[in-house]
Amino acid sequence: MGNVPAMSEGMSPEEVRERLRRRAVFLRELAEARELRKRVSPRRSRRERVREAVRMRTFRAN
Incomplete structure (x- = not known):
């Protein structure tokens, strides 16, 4: 979504x-x-929610 302005120029x-x-x-x-x-x-x-929670905890900065 950060590239939306570049796409909308033309x-x-x-x-x-x-x-x-x-x-x-x-x-x-x-x-x-x-x-x-x-x-x-x-x-x-x-099961997907639990996996997502574990994945998010893995990459969270302390």
């Missing part, structure tokens, strides 16, 4: 708006899919 404002709209739709659908996955397979999602 784009018209309409193209930038359309790109941001498509991105918002994609992120909304991605979040919806993750929620559905949590409901469908709670054991796997719990």
Whole structure:
């Protein structure tokens, strides 16, 4: 996301708006899919949450 200004330099404002709209739709659908996955397979999602927590603790600065 840090390179968004560089990408939007050669784009018209309409193209930038359309790109941001498509991105918002994609992120909304991605979040919806993750929620559905949590409901469908709670054991796997719990295991993934535990692994994510361990991974985050591994890289946390003290």
